Amino acid sequence: MSGRHTITVTVNGRAYTREVAPRLLLADFLREELGLTGTHVGCEHGICGACTVLIDGDSARSCLTLAVQCDGAEVGTIEGLGRVADLGRLQQAFREHHALQCGFCTAGMLITVTDLLAKYPLASEADIREGLSGNLCRCTGYENIVRAVQDLVAAREADPA
Amino acid sequence: MKPPPFDYARPESLEEALDLLARHGDEAKLLAGGQSLMAMLNFRLLAPAILVDINRLDRLAGIEEGDGRLSIGALTRHHALETSDLVAERLPVLHAAMGHVAHLAIRNRGTVGGSLAHADPAAELPAMMCLLDATLRVAGPAGTREISVHDFFTGALETALGDDEILLGIDLPSLPPGTAWGFEEFSRRAGDFALAGVAVLVEPTGAVRLALLGVDETPVRARAAEAELARGALSDAAVGQAVEALRAEISPLDDLHAGADYRRHLAGVLTTRALAAARARLA
Ligand SMILES: Cc1cc2nc3c(=O)[nH]c(=O)nc-3n(C[C@H](O)[C@H](O)[C@H](O)COP(=O)(O)OP(=O)(O)OC[C@H]3O[C@@H](n4cnc5c(N)ncnc54)[C@H](O)[C@@H]3O)c2cc1C
Ligand code: FES
Ligand code: FES
Numbered sequence: 248m249s250g251r252h253t254i255t256v257t258v259n260g261r262a263y264t265r266e267v268a269p270r271l272l273l274a275d276f277l278r279e280e281l282g283l284t285g286t287h288v289g290c291e292h293g294i295c296g297a298c299t300v301l302i303d304g305d306s307a308r309s310c311l312t313l314a315v316q317c318d319g320a321e322v323g324t325i326e327g328l329g330r331v332a333d334l335g336r337l338q339q340a341f342r343e344h345h346a347l348q349c350g351f352c353t354a355g356m357l358i359t360v361t362d363l364l365a366k367y368p369l370a371s372e373a374d375i376r377e378g379l380s381g382n383l384c385r386c387t388g389y390e391n392i393v394r395a396v397q398d399l400v401a402a403r404e405a406d407p408a
Numbered sequence: 409m410k411p412p413p414f415d416y417a418r419p420e421s422l423e424e425a426l427d428l429l430a431r432h433g434d435e436a437k438l439l440a441g442g443q444s445l446m447a448m449l450n451f452r453l454l455a456p457a458i459l460v461d462i463n464r465l466d467r468l469a470g471i472e473e474g475d476g477r478l479s480i481g482a483l484t485r486h487h488a489l490e491t492s493d494l495v496a497e498r499l500p501v502l503h504a505a506m507g508h509v510a511h512l513a514i515r516n517r518g519t520v521g522g523s524l525a526h527a528d529p530a531a532e533l534p535a536m537m538c539l540l541d542a543t544l545r546v547a548g549p550a551g552t553r554e555i556s557v558h559d560f561f562t563g564a565l566e567t568a569l570g571d572d573e574i575l576l577g578i579d580l581p582s583l584p585p586g587t588a589w590g591f592e593e594f595s596r597r598a599g600d601f602a603l604a605g606v607a608v609l610v611e612p613t614g615a616v617r618l619a620l621l622g623v624d625e626t627p628v629r630a631r632a633a634e635a636e637l638a639r640g641a642l643s644d645a646a647v648g649q650a651v652e653a654l655r656a657e658i659s660p661l662d663d664l665h666a667g668a669d670y671r672r673h674l675a676g677v678l679t680t681r682a683l684a685a686a687r688a689r690l691a
Binding site for chain 2: 270275378
């Protein structure tokens with residue numbers, strides 16, 4: 248029970264087994280143990296949303312989750328949404344709408360949008376803004392992010408798959 | 409920052425969890441959703457020797473209707489409560505309040521038990537429990553006991569729970585058919601902790617319940633204001649008197665988010681709005 252724990256976590260479909268100290272945050276596990284630096288770390292207390300990842304399909308703060316808690320879990324990160332040469336649907340929408348500038352918030356935004364699209368109607372602009380309220384962006388003023396999400400909602404309606 | 413070092417255990421049964429608490433006393437901390445505890449650890453406001461992760465205790469999660477009550481397990485996530493048809497149908501006021509709790513990523517993890525045990529005076533669930541006259545079920549080394557919500561919150565971030573106890577769940581008595589409700593809160597940004605919030609119930613008999621959050625060290629049942637409203641049958645004059653009574657009943661905190669005077673003012677405004685909404689639902 249004390250000391251390090253051996254955990255197996257599936258990240259973006261690939262299983263990783265590592266030995267970790269209990270206090271290691273999931274964010275640092277992803278970035279430092281696995282080299283998946285697409286997940287960013289801002290405030291380390293749940294406020295900024297930069298570190299948001301999927302845990303068993305649900306969005307969650309990787310700064311408020313211990314790696315050891317994720318033994319047996321499926322984690323999804325920005326690296327799982329697409330590649331530079333082959334952008335995913337959400338990434339493409341963000342690109343088309345200039346929904347990012349420095350990109351610091353983008354990974355967390357895209358993961359949040361993935362979960363919002365799965366769980367909520369997002370019928371109005373106000374609903375979209377409320378959904379995004381847990382992710383801070385210091386660059387864009389949010390306008391273009393909202394536009395990108397509006398497009399994604401319309402596309403979801405046209406093609407629910 | 410990063411959390412200080414600690415040991416970690418993930419018990420598979422309630423007995424095992426209670427045993428760990430009994431062995432480690434105040435050196436142990438229960439970990440539920442982690443949405444308050446992990447932030448406090450990252451700030452190094454706490455340094456427990458061991459975290460006891462209760463997320464494997466699946467039996468503590470779930471919402472059930474029993475005779476004359478709704479029972480909610482301590483490990484029920486905020487998002488499950490927010491999307492429960494049973495809650496939306498039986499306790500629409502609670503459903504409305506859940507829409508104001510944090511952001512989706514926090515609601516996916518945060519639990520009912522964690523919110524009540526953490527006892528943030530600005531949190532929605534503690535005030536909702538006071539409104540709904542909840543009974544809390546608690547397990548400890550000597551067995552289980554029940555605590556009325558009105559004896560549970562003892563101060564800001566303080567409760568009647570012992571270090572060796574685990575909150576199992578809550579029981580909420582059903583509301584009489586035709587009970588009207590209102591919920592209003594004000595926060596600077598959607599999902600932030602509220603500066604103040606108000607929930608009201610108006611029963612068909614004319615009895616009124618009024619609970620507030622963010623306006624004192626604990627959630628508040630505004631008994632004097634409730635009495636004014638019941639006596640005056642929700643007339644405009646009664647609402648005015650209730651707001652007066654309520655402003656005298658609470659002791660809001662001054663902090664960097666808002667001053668005490670502003671919170672006291674806000675409590676009155678929100679109460680008036682919540683009562684108007686309840687009256688509209690009665691009609
Ligand atoms: C950015 C952000 C915004 C938020 N906004 C809001 C908001 O608007 N409104 C709101 O109400 N909350 C808000 N929260 C807090 C959130 O609701 C927390 O999830 C909740 O307060 C704690 O629940 P938890 O399950 O995460 O508990 P944890 O963080 O795991 O635990 C909190 C405390 O409760 C104890 N505990 C947990 N479960 C039990 C149990 N079964 N028995 C005994 N003790 C137990 C723990 O030992 C710990 O002391 C916010 C949090 C964040 C990070
Ligand atoms: S780093 Fe996790 S929410 Fe800011
Ligand atoms: S693009 Fe820079 S913080 Fe959002």
